[in-house]
Amino acid sequence: MTANLLASGRATPSAPPAEPLFPHPVRHPGSGLHTRHGRFAPSPTGALHFGSLIAAVGSFAEARHPAAGGPGSWQVRIDDLDRTREVPGAAAAILQTLEAFGLHWDGAVYYQSHRGGAYADALAQLRTRGLTYPCCCSRREIAARGRPGPEGPLYPGTCRNGLVSERHPRSERLRVPPISIRIEDAVQGPLTQHLASAVGDFVLRRADGLYAYQLAVVVDDAAQGIDQVVRGADLLASTPRQAYLQHLLGLPRPRYAHLPIALDPAGRKLSKSLAAVPVDPANPLPALLLAWTFLGQPPLPQPPADVAEFWALALPRWSLAAVPHGQKQPLLSV
Structure with a gap:
């Protein structure tokens, strides 16, 4: 019988959480519950382009705009788990570009490549509770046997009840029960995803x-x-999968807001397009103003003279409610 895992916090009988499903927001030293804690997490696969700048501007503005409780914090995390895809020097270049655009972060920069122990501990918690299993299947085998899914072939469950005889494990997967996850996104609205039919048993540790x-x-x-x-x-x-893992690990669920993706004139995602040229840290104002308009924000009362004045004028006028609700938006529409 299909169960629903909703924002109300009702647990599924098959996989009880280690802690309460949705604990209260984390209290930070010297801060109240109303203070916001946002982040930007780029991958160092190249220089910062306009598509990534949109996410940086939106996350920064939502964290730092004046509101009840005062401006919140904004952290930067470098998602460099896959070192084979990392471009040498890209992480440092991204950080320098953020600073040039007035996107100053709080605290130390997090690097996922330094966090292996924390991931191992989380995976061990799930493994101990029987919620994961080893898998020996290759991508080619999954493509041949799995039915089509929204993000590629779905895993057919070959190893769910044990490894195939005389095969060695390649990866470790999460057992996904027949449940639906509901996400209330602050921009895109509600999303309900049936995990088993949409993504299947997904990988937590890769073959490499x-x-x-x-x-x-x-x-x-x-x-x-x-x-x-x-x-x-x-x-x-990806958010329903993350919400389910938060549920299993007893971690708090953040508030989510997904911004529209910028498309080039041919309708391609900007990051996959030849139009995805790096933004210019020596001339940040044009790109900042374009990102501001792309995100549906009101015109500024006067042309800013520099980056500091841009943020001084922009932050009090920021409204997440004004962001366009579509998942994709042509860049030329602005």
Whole structure:
């Protein structure tokens, strides 16, 4: 029988959480419950382009705009789990670009490549409770046997009840029960996803030994005390998986807001397009103003003279409610 895992916090009987499903927001020393804690988590696979700048501007503005309780904190995390995809020097270049755009972060920068112990501990918790299993299947085998899914072939469950004879494990997967996860997204609205039919038993540790993004992101968001996640809508479909892992690990669920993805004139995601040229840290104002308009924000009362004046004028006028609700938006529409 299909169960629903909703924001009300009702637990599924098959997999009780280690702690209360949705604990109260993490209290930070010297801060109240109303203070917001946001983050920006780029991957160092290249220079910062306009598509990534949209996410940086949106997450920064939502964390730092004046509101009840005062401006919140904004942290930066470098998602460098897969070192084979990392471009040398990209992480440092991204940080320098953020500073040039007035996107100054709080505290030390987190690096996922330094967090393997925390991911191992989280995976061990799930393994001890019988919620994971080893898998020996290759991508080619899954593609041949799995039915089509929204993000590629779904795992057919070959190893769910034990490894195939004389095969060695390659990865470790989460047992996904027949439940529906409901997400209330502050921009895109409600999303309900039936995990088993939409994504199946997904990988938590890859065949190359690296921890999967879905596990790492929930562990790190909790460790950093993040209570609001503002990012691109290309990650919206991943959010139910992250919510389920938060449920299993007894971690708080942040408030989510997924911003529209910028498309080039051919309708391609900007980051996959030749139009995804790096933003210019020597001339940040044009890109900041374009990102501000792309996110549906009101015109500023006067042209800003520099980056500091841009943020002084922009932050009091920021409204998440004004962000366009579609998951994709042509860049030329602004």
